Amino acid sequence: DAKTTQPNSMESNEEEPVHLPCNHSTISGTDYIHWYRQLPSQGPEYVIHGLTSNVNNRMASLAIAEDRKSSTLILHRATLRDAAVYYCILRGGTGKLIFGQGTTLQVKP
Amino acid sequence: DTAVSQTPKYLVTQMGNDKSIKCEQNLGHDTMYWYKQDSKKFLKIMFSYNNKELIINETVPNRFSPKSPDKAHLNLHINSLELGDSAVYFCASSQFPGQGTSSNQPQHFGDGTRLSIL
Numbered sequence: 588d589a590k591t592t593q594p595n596s597m598e599s600n601e602e603e604p605v606h607l608p609c610n611h612s613t614i615s616g617t618d619y620i621h622w623y624r625q626l627p628s629q630g631p632e633y634v635i636h637g638l639t640s641n642v643n644n645r646m647a648s649l650a651i652a653e654d655r656k657s658s659t660l661i662l663h664r665a666t667l668r669d670a671a672v673y674y675c676i677l678r679g680g681t682g683k684l685i686f687g688q689g690t691t692l693q694v695k696p
Numbered sequence: 697d698t699a700v701s702q703t704p705k706y707l708v709t710q711m712g713n714d715k716s717i718k719c720e721q722n723l724g725h726d727t728m729y730w731y732k733q734d735s736k737k738f739l740k741i742m743f744s745y746n747n748k749e750l751i752i753n754e755t756v757p758n759r760f761s762p763k764s765p766d767k768a769h770l771n772l773h774i775n776s777l778e779l780g781d782s783a784v785y786f787c788a789s790s791q792f793p794g795q796g797t798s799s800n801q802p803q804h805f806g807d808g809t810r811l812s813i814l
Contacts, residue, residue: 630805686739
């Protein structure tokens with residue numbers, strides 16, 4: 588299973604944009620890039636996914652590099668409720684989600 | 697209405713006991729999963745069932761036996777509990793991931809069962 592690399596932690600100020608990077612240099616052509624987040628004492632929550640093109644939904648945007656070896660999750664205006672661990676995951680045909688250590692996002696008021 | 701619900705939320709028991717955790721989803725999904733999150737917060741898949749059939753088994757000890765009476769339920773039974781089984785166990789569900797574009801089906805997780813072995 589292809590691996591992802593994320594910074595251990597990041598900080599942001601409330602109401603500012605946040606860019607969470609992810610490197611996945613061994614991604615295969617059929618791997619989808621998924622992002623999940625885990626709020627304290629809760630189960631993981633789906634955020635967004637993409638294959639090649641940039642994606643937007645109500646929660647976030649996903650910017651995918653042209654060579655697909657990296658991607659960035661963008662939260663347009665961070666709120667205190669966005670403080671969580673964010674996981675970048677490559678998902679292939681088996682459907683398995685292989686979680687790494689993720690990025691712990693702190694949001695300061 | 698809770699989409700994926702697990703019971704109990706907390707489970708404290710002695711080493712050597714047998715216990716079960718129940719999971720139910722009301723999303724109409726046909727695939728369910730069990731994950732384990734250890735004390736270092738690493739989340740790891742244990743099992744996956746599609747339409748009551750086991751499709752993923754990630755080298756989990758035989759003491760762990762999942763049971764799927766129907767596609768809306770996936771229970772986890774653990775025999776002879778050990779100290780190392782202490783963790784948070786998460787149940788999840790999705791439409792069958794399959795191949796190609798189907799592999800983008802998001803998974804929906806429950807809030808977890810915190811198992812503590814004394």
